[in-house]
Amino acid sequence: MSRDSFSKGVGVRADAQRNRERILDAAEEVFTHRGTAASTEEVARLAGVAIGTVFRHFPTKDDLLAAILKRLLARLAGDAATLGGADGLHVFFRRLVEQAAAKRTVVDLAGVSVPAAVGQLGEAVGELLRQAQAAGTVRDDVRRPEVMALLVSVCQGALQGGWDVELQERTLAVIFAGLAA
Amino acid sequence: MSRDSFSKGVGVRADAQRNRERILDAAEEVFTHRGTAASTEEVARLAGVAIGTVFRHFPTKDDLLAAILKRLLARLAGDAATLGGADGLHVFFRRLVEQAAAKRTVVDLAGVSVPAAVGQLGEAVGELLRQAQAAGTVRDDVRRPEVMALLVSVCQGALQGGWDVELQERTLAVIFAGLAA
Amino acid sequence: MSRDSFSKGVGVRADAQRNRERILDAAEEVFTHRGTAASTEEVARLAGVAIGTVFRHFPTKDDLLAAILKRLLARLAGDAATLGGADGLHVFFRRLVEQAAAKRTVVDLAGVSVPAAVGQLGEAVGELLRQAQAAGTVRDDVRRPEVMALLVSVCQGALQGGWDVELQERTLAVIFAGLAA
Amino acid sequence: MSRDSFSKGVGVRADAQRNRERILDAAEEVFTHRGTAASTEEVARLAGVAIGTVFRHFPTKDDLLAAILKRLLARLAGDAATLGGADGLHVFFRRLVEQAAAKRTVVDLAGVSVPAAVGQLGEAVGELLRQAQAAGTVRDDVRRPEVMALLVSVCQGALQGGWDVELQERTLAVIFAGLAA
DNA sequence: AATGAATGAGACTTCATTCAT
DNA sequence: AATGAATGAAGTCTCATTCAT
Numbered sequence: 160m161s162r163d164s165f166s167k168g169v170g171v172r173a174d175a176q177r178n179r180e181r182i183l184d185a186a187e188e189v190f191t192h193r194g195t196a197a198s199t200e201e202v203a204r205l206a207g208v209a210i211g212t213v214f215r216h217f218p219t220k221d222d223l224l225a226a227i228l229k230r231l232l233a234r235l236a237g238d239a240a241t242l243g244g245a246d247g248l249h250v251f252f253r254r255l256v257e258q259a260a261a262k263r264t265v266v267d268l269a270g271v272s273v274p275a276a277v278g279q280l281g282e283a284v285g286e287l288l289r290q291a292q293a294a295g296t297v298r299d300d301v302r303r304p305e306v307m308a309l310l311v312s313v314c315q316g317a318l319q320g321g322w323d324v325e326l327q328e329r330t331l332a333v334i335f336a337g338l339a340a
Numbered sequence: 341m342s343r344d345s346f347s348k349g350v351g352v353r354a355d356a357q358r359n360r361e362r363i364l365d366a367a368e369e370v371f372t373h374r375g376t377a378a379s380t381e382e383v384a385r386l387a388g389v390a391i392g393t394v395f396r397h398f399p400t401k402d403d404l405l406a407a408i409l410k411r412l413l414a415r416l417a418g419d420a421a422t423l424g425g426a427d428g429l430h431v432f433f434r435r436l437v438e439q440a441a442a443k444r445t446v447v448d449l450a451g452v453s454v455p456a457a458v459g460q461l462g463e464a465v466g467e468l469l470r471q472a473q474a475a476g477t478v479r480d481d482v483r484r485p486e487v488m489a490l491l492v493s494v495c496q497g498a499l500q501g502g503w504d505v506e507l508q509e510r511t512l513a514v515i516f517a518g519l520a521a
Numbered sequence: 522m523s524r525d526s527f528s529k530g531v532g533v534r535a536d537a538q539r540n541r542e543r544i545l546d547a548a549e550e551v552f553t554h555r556g557t558a559a560s561t562e563e564v565a566r567l568a569g570v571a572i573g574t575v576f577r578h579f580p581t582k583d584d585l586l587a588a589i590l591k592r593l594l595a596r597l598a599g600d601a602a603t604l605g606g607a608d609g610l611h612v613f614f615r616r617l618v619e620q621a622a623a624k625r626t627v628v629d630l631a632g633v634s635v636p637a638a639v640g641q642l643g644e645a646v647g648e649l650l651r652q653a654q655a656a657g658t659v660r661d662d663v664r665r666p667e668v669m670a671l672l673v674s675v676c677q678g679a680l681q682g683g684w685d686v687e688l689q690e691r692t693l694a695v696i697f698a699g700l701a702a
Numbered sequence: 703m704s705r706d707s708f709s710k711g712v713g714v715r716a717d718a719q720r721n722r723e724r725i726l727d728a729a730e731e732v733f734t735h736r737g738t739a740a741s742t743e744e745v746a747r748l749a750g751v752a753i754g755t756v757f758r759h760f761p762t763k764d765d766l767l768a769a770i771l772k773r774l775l776a777r778l779a780g781d782a783a784t785l786g787g788a789d790g791l792h793v794f795f796r797r798l799v800e801q802a803a804a805k806r807t808v809v810d811l812a813g814v815s816v817p818a819a820v821g822q823l824g825e826a827v828g829e830l831l832r833q834a835q836a837a838g839t840v841r842d843d844v845r846r847p848e849v850m851a852l853l854v855s856v857c858q859g860a861l862q863g864g865w866d867v868e869l870q871e872r873t874l875a876v877i878f879a880g881l882a883a
Numbered sequence: 884a885a886t887g888a889a890t891g892a893g894a895c896t897t898c899a900t901t902c903a904t
Numbered sequence: 905a906a907t908g909a910a911t912g913a914a915g916t917c918t919c920a921t922t923c924a925t
Contacts, residue, residue, distance in 0.1 A: 175905070196377065198898060209907040211902085220899065305510040312497025312511070316489055329486040330493070337518025355924085356888060379915060390890045395917060397888095537884070558739065560919060571886040573923085582920065667872040674859025674873070678851055691848040692855070699880025717903085718909055741894060752911045757896065759909095 179216050181206045187227050195224060232280050239283035245294035248287040252310060253331060259314035281307060298340045309334055360397050362387045368408050376405060413461050420464035426475035429468040433491060434512060440495035462488060479521045490515055541578050543568045549589050557586060594642050601645035607656035610649040614672060615693060621676035643669060660702045671696055722759050724749045730770050738767060775823050782826035788837035791830040795853060796874060802857035824850060841883045852877055 185206035189197045199220055203210045217223035239251050281303065288306055291297040313334065317327065366387035370378045380401055384391045398404035420432050462484065469487055472478040494515065498508065547568035551559050561582055565572045579585035601613050643665065650668055653659040675696065679689065728749035732740045742763050746753045760766035782794050824846065831849055834840040856877065860870065 178906090199900090200898075203908095210900090211908065212906055214900065215905070218900090301514065302510065304507050305514055308497055308503060308507055308511045309494075309514060312493040315496030316493025322489065326485050326489055329483070330489045333482065333486055333490060333518040334515065335518070337514040337516070353888090359888080380917090381915075391916090392891065392918085393889055399917085401916070540885090561921090562919075565887095572888095572921090573886055574884080576921065577884070580921090663876065664872065666869050667876055670859055670865060670869055670873045671856075671876060674855040677858030678855025684851060688847050688851055691845070692851045695844065695848055695852060695880040696877065697880070699876040699878070715909095721909080742896095743894080753896090754898085754912065755910055761896085763895070 175216075178206075178208055178212060182208065182213055182216055182223075183226060183230060186223055187231070190224065190227065199223070236279040236283040239280070239287055242287060243290050245291060245296045248284070248291040248297065248306070249335060251284070251287055252313075252334075255310060256313050256317050256327060256331065259317045284310065295340055297338045301338055306338075356397075359387070359389055359393060363389065363394055363397055363404075364407060364411060367404050368412070371405065371408065380404070417460040417464045420461070420468060423468060424471050426472060426477045429465070429472040429478065429487075430516060432465070432468055433494075433515075434508075436491060437494050437498050437508060437512065440498045465491065476521055478519045482519055487519075537578075540568075540570055540574060544570065544575055544578055544585075545588060545592060548585055549593070552586065552589065561585070598641040598645040601642070601649055604649060605652050607653060607658045610646070610653040610659065610668070611697060613646070613649055614675075614696075617672060618675050618679050618689060618693065621679045646672065657702055659700045663700055668700075718759075721749070721751055721755060725751065725756055725759055725766075726769060726773060729766050730774070733767065733770065742766070779822040779826045782823070782830060785830060786833050788834060788839045791827070791834040791840065791849070792878060794827070794830055795856075795877075796870075798853060799856050799860050799870060799874065802860045827853065838883055840881045844881055849881075 182202065186202045189202050189205055193201075199213055200210055202223070203213045206213070213223070217226060235255065238254065239247075242248075242251050284307060285303045288297065288301070288303055292299055292301070313330065316322075316330075322330070363383065367383045370383050370386055374382075380394055381391055383404070384394045387394070394404070398407060416436065419435065420428075423429075423432050465488060466484045469478065469482070469484055473480055473482070494511065497503075497511075503511070544564065548564045551564050551567055555563075561575055562572055564585070565575045568575070575585070579588060597617065600616065601609075604610075604613050646669060647665045650659065650663070650665055654661055654663070675692065678684075678692075684692070725745065729745045732745050732748055736744075742756055743753055745766070746756045749756070756766070760769060778798065781797065782790075785791075785794050827850060828846045831840065831844070831846055835842055835844070856873065859865075859873075865873070
């Protein structure tokens with residue numbers, strides 16, 4: 160009956176876990192493209208589960224949104240951790256902006272409580288900043304808060320106007336110049 | 341304040357105009373603080389009119405949002421027109437960010453049709469940029485599109501994190517450095 | 522000032538009367554083409570008066586509908602009075618059906634109180650029937666109520682399916698055969 | 703009445719089906735007596751379900767109206783199929799008129815999309831006509847379209863004036879005479 | 884008598900959430 | 905643990921009717 164190699168109890172949990180992921184994936188896809196106003200039912204449909212299942216895993220729509228944001232931030236922090244060196248910060252910056260231009264997640268998620276999650280991202284960015292300053296790519300008096308602020312700002316901006324690649328590069332160029340030693 | 345130079349037979353119109361303004365003010369207040377998802381009914385309540393009156397003036401919620409945006413942009417363009425000189429652009433930039441930090445309007449209004457209005461703002465910013473470059477405050481190869489992009493970005497960013505004055509200044513400092521000759 | 526040859530008081534009344542007619546014409550046009558669900562405001566627009574004027578003349582939408590119906594029936598009764606002879610009834614019948622196919626009035630007006638007005642129409646039809654029977658065109662045992670019923674029925678039917686001229690003729694042919702001696 | 707031959711795992715469906723029928727019944731009752739302008743909320747009330755349930759089953763008021771019409775036509779076509787012989791057409795005709803006199807449905811439903819459903823009814827009537835002509839009860843040159851037209855007409859007429867049984871019979875008598883050989 | 888802005892009840896519809904199966 | 909039907913509050917919008925000018 161249970162389709163796992165372990166006991167029933169564990170089997171069920173595996174199922175549940177699988178559903179949880181599918182729901183999160185679907186939710187990211189849906190809210191990312193249609194904004195947070197999209198209906199939870201559409202998420203369920205895309206995830207291939209019934210609406211009740213969504214609410215069993217995330218008792219509230221806000222819980223679902225928060226979970227997406229948390230996962231997204233964790234992913235970004237992971238990305239950042241793989242970078243480093245003189246221009247790790249720059250690469251991360253650009254990468255983030257590219258993502259934001261394609262998705263709406265970060266923006267619309269504003270308002271959802273973002274407890275510790277941002278903390279992780281902040282630390283990762285701090286590390287990149289430290290390395291860039293050590294390499295002399297970034298001025299020494301630049302501090303983490305404004306880097307974070309610029310990061311968030313440009314991401315938000317990117318998904319507004321319909322930036323093309325050139326505009327994105329010219330905009331980043333100004334910021335990179337401002338950060339440069 | 342101005343009572344108008346006519347007075348006979350235009351009485352009702354004056355009332356309607358007064359209501360129109362009250363509705364716009366209320367709408368700006370409401371949507372600005374709660375986002376565009378706030379209800380039209382709340383706008384009516386704050387404006388002190390019945391819901392039907394709101395819809396008589398703005399047949400659709402989108403019409404109302406568009407009207408707010410239009411008025412806001414006109415106001416900003418007007419502001420810009422009074423500035424100039426070496427650091428007119430910088431002043432305008434900072435002023436805008438301060439406003440955005442207090443309001444949500446600009447952000448959430450994205451998606452609403454923004455016909456010619458943005459045109460005005462773009463031109464005003466272009467003029468400020470020209471003057472700043474003439475005065476040598478801004479590098480010559482900087483062009484209007486990226487200035488607009490940065491402007492929008494930082495406004496968006498400002499109303500996310502809850503920037504304090506210091507963070508705002510440090511963030512703008514990076515951008516101004518990036519723009520500098 | 523008053524554009525009539527009599528006293529001011531009469532002048533004003535003439536204006537009001539003119540408005541009343543314009544409103545009735547507009548209402549017939551509007552309700553006839555869009556059904557009784559059309560808005561009173563549209564009637565006012567077509568009549569070229571303000572909505573308040575419509576309600577001054579007809580305190581209720583139902584009053585307006587009743588007035589249209591009354592006028593329509595009076596008109597039909599007048600038409601009938603000009604006919605007669607062996608086939609006056611047949612001509613009237615056909616004429617009515619043609620009208621109904623183009624308008625919706627009679628149908629949708631069902632439900633509105635139709636006090637004495639139908640009386641007039643009934644009498645006119647009764648007279649036509651009498652003459653047709655005198656001429657031997659219609660069977661003697663046919664009575665007014667069923668003629669009225671058939672009249673109403675075919676009018677209603679005509680504005681449903683989209684009858685073409687041929688179908689209308691074939692349908693009337695059956696009824697005329699049924700009435701024939 | 704019938705409990706269905708399945709029973710496991712289809713429980714909810716049975717409930718839903720039951721509700722669907724209750725809503726259709728309620729809707730037929732309501733729209734039939736008050737016209738299509740009656741509110742969907744009243745339908746819900748009479749059906750004993752919440753308003754949301756009505757819209758879950760019929761996403762639009764028009765969908766609900768169309769469903770009623772479809773069911774009504776199917777029922778009529780079924781009735782017709784059980785008849786036949788020399789006076790099947792006459793019986794069907796009379797039966798339909800009796801129904802119409804009590805309900806408003808057929809009339810007001812005009813305008814709602816009536817896809818294939820009418821087709822079924824048309825065929826059934828065609829068959830009755832053929833049999834009546836074979837039996838010599840109806841003239842050979844009478845064709846289906848005018849029979850349908852008369853059918854519709856008299857139904858419409860019946861629910862206008864408040865026909866009593868006698869008037870109904872006298873009216874049908876004229877039509878039957880017109881159809882007779 | 885006319886105007887037209889304002890009113891507010893009520894219509895349709897959506898959607899987060901609950902709960903019987 | 906999953907399903908999906910049911911719920912009902914809330915939102916947008918329409919329109920008959922009132923009333924100040």
